[in-house]
Amino acid sequence: MASHVLSLRHIIKSYHDTVVLDIPNLELDYGVYWLLGGNGAGKTTSMKVMAGLIPFRGDILVENNISCNKQPVQYRRLVNYAEAEPLYPGFITGSDLVSLYVKTKGKGYKDIQEVIDLLGVASFIHQPVSSYSSGMLKKVSLLLAFTGTPKVILLDEPLITLDTQSLPLLYTLVDEFHQQYGVTFCITSHQPVTAGSIHLKVEGKNIVKV
Ligand SMILES: Nc1ncnc2c1ncn2[C@@H]1O[C@H](COP(=O)(O)OP(=O)(O)OP(=O)(O)O)[C@@H](O)[C@H]1O
Numbered sequence: 001m002a003s004h005v006l007s008l009r010h011i012i013k014s015y016h017d018t019v020v021l022d023i024p025n026l027e028l029d030y031g032v033y034w035l036l037g038g039n040g041a042g043k044t045t046s047m048k049v050m051a052g053l054i055p056f057r058g059d060i061l062v063e064n065n066i067s068c069n070k071q072p073v074q075y076r077r078l079v080n081y082a083e084a085e086p087l088y089p090g091f092i093t094g095s096d097l098v099s100l101y102v103k104t105k106g107k108g109y110k111d112i113q114e115v116i117d118l119l120g121v122a123s124f125i126h127q128p129v130s131s132y133s134s135g136m137l138k139k140v141s142l143l144l145a146f147t148g149t150p151k152v153i154l155l156d157e158p159l160i161t162l163d164t165q166s167l168p169l170l171y172t173l174v175d176e177f178h179q180q181y182g183v184t185f186c187i188t189s190h191q192p193v194t195a196g197s198i199h200l201k202v203e204g205k206n207i208v209k210v
Pocket residue numbers: 015016020037038039040041042043044045046
């Protein structure tokens with residue numbers, strides 16, 4: 001039987017003494033998931049937990065095998081994440097970031113230069129990020145999520161600040177990485193989302209399939 005791509009087991013996430021997430025069990029199989037929920041529901045917290053970036057109780061496994069707690073380095077190679085509001089030191093350039101990610105994550109599924117060209121980032125990638133608009137910054141952070149050979153890519157609010165011409169380009173990348181390279185996506189959005197995708201919802205403190 002095929003293993004689940006991502007298994008969340010007994011997850012409790014608290015900020016100080018306040019429990020924000022309580023997810024007894026959630027299995028994500030190969031797919032493109034959209035995580036829905038109102039302001040403050042816990043979407044960004046869920047994404048950061050799934051990315052293994054913030055402490056939580058419980059564990060998350062990739063393909064029933066690689067544990068976020070026990071093998072954090074391997075886990076983070078398999079789960080890429082693009083933040084809703086990315087922040088980088090102002091002096092660093094987009095190409096510095098790309099070099100760092102490529103060096104850390106190794107050769108990707110797709111030539112990174114092709115992703116740079118597709119997202120229209122080439123014209124400013126050598127400039128320091130302090131000179132970027134929020135949309136330019138967003139494109140660079142999305143680009144970084146497509147580096148390496150992840151099993152899962154988490155995109156937190158990828159649609160915000162992207163211009164309308166860029167949206168189909170992002171959808172093209174998501175489709176290609178899903179269909180050709182077998183990547184499972186979990187994407188948050190406040191916008192209406194495409195038909196045919198799988199919907200998840202933060203309900204109470206749990207995440208449920210809708
Ligand atoms: N660093 C933090 N410290 C304390 N509380 C936090 C922190 N980050 C988030 N929270 C709280 O956790 C809850 C979930 O926040 P989160 O940012 O995950 O929601 P969200 O669904 O992404 O919201 P939005 O749609 O507004 O971006 C909120 O009640 C928020 O106040």
